[in-house]
Amino acid sequence: xxxxxxxxxxxxxxxxxxxxxxxxxxxxxxxxxxxxxxxxxxxxxxxxxxxxxxxxxxxxxxxxxxxxxxxxxxxxxxxxxxxxxxxxxxxxxxxxxxxxxxxxxxxxxxxxxxxxxxxxxxxxxxxxxx
Amino acid sequence: xxxxxxxxxxxxxxxxxxxxxxxxxxxxxxxxxxxxxxxxxxxxxxxxxxxxxxxxxxxxxxxxxxxxxxxxxxxxxxxxxxxxxxxxxxxxxxxxxxxxxxxxxxxxxxxxxxxxxxxxxxxxxxxxx
Numbered sequence: 359x360x361x362x363x364x365x366x367x368x369x370x371x372x373x374x375x376x377x378x379x380x381x382x383x384x385x386x387x388x389x390x391x392x393x394x395x396x397x398x399x400x401x402x403x404x405x406x407x408x409x410x411x412x413x414x415x416x417x418x419x420x421x422x423x424x425x426x427x428x429x430x431x432x433x434x435x436x437x438x439x440x441x442x443x444x445x446x447x448x449x450x451x452x453x454x455x456x457x458x459x460x461x462x463x464x465x466x467x468x469x470x471x472x473x474x475x476x477x478x479x480x481x482x483x484x485x486x487x488x
Numbered sequence: 489x490x491x492x493x494x495x496x497x498x499x500x501x502x503x504x505x506x507x508x509x510x511x512x513x514x515x516x517x518x519x520x521x522x523x524x525x526x527x528x529x530x531x532x533x534x535x536x537x538x539x540x541x542x543x544x545x546x547x548x549x550x551x552x553x554x555x556x557x558x559x560x561x562x563x564x565x566x567x568x569x570x571x572x573x574x575x576x577x578x579x580x581x582x583x584x585x586x587x588x589x590x591x592x593x594x595x596x597x598x599x600x601x602x603x604x605x606x607x608x609x610x611x612x613x614x615x616x617x
């Protein structure tokens with residue numbers, strides 16, 4: 359007889375001891391990204407991207423900074439999970455695999471922090487009518 | 489590395505175009521991850537000042553940069569529709585072979601339509617670049 363509860367037995371299964379959290383978060387972020395990516399692509403293809411002032415005015419307008427921060431966070435999370443699986447599948451050499459996973463993790467975190475800082479900096483230093 | 493016996497892999501199967509739609513989902517995902525770097529670079533340039541932004545415009549506004557942007561729009565459209573196909577599978581629906589072939593065709597047509605609309609809006613609708 360085992361003293362472990364049924365829940366204790368199934369939590370954290372799998373070789374990475376993460377249970378279904380990777381699979382689940384890939385789906386959660388993908389659902390969040392359906393409206394966020396469509397919003398972003400629609401905005402950017404209609405934005406005069408060569409014009410510095412108009413781009414900054416757009417970033418700072420209304421609730422755009424909020425959507426941009428959510429977009430950057432969700433994209434980076436989803437991308438990090440996806441790139442992780444690609445690295446795990448295609449790089450058999452363990453040292454190279456772990457190095458690539460570390461590089462991907464760090465790069466994604468840098469993208470989130472730097473991208474969010476850029477959005478906030480524009481939002482707080484640009485004064486637009488929007 | 490230790491040589492271990494391998495189970496039969498892709499080479500033993502007769503090619504079906506649903507295989508292509510599967511690997512293209514991965515490929516477009518990686519392409520879009522690279523696009524995320526460009527997105528961050530673009531925002532950082534816009535936050536850094538007009539000189540930095542002029543460099544970003546010179547790179548992304550050039551012929552190669554515009555080709556990349558068009559490619560990201562196509563990759564996004566495909567990854568979006570094929571991702572919806574995956575979410576539908578996750579609900580346990582559409583997993584039969586004939587259903588998977590049917591949904592693959594829908595994904596390709598929807599991708600061409602959405603990517604075409606985005607590329608038209610971005611490059612041919614008269615938005616100044």
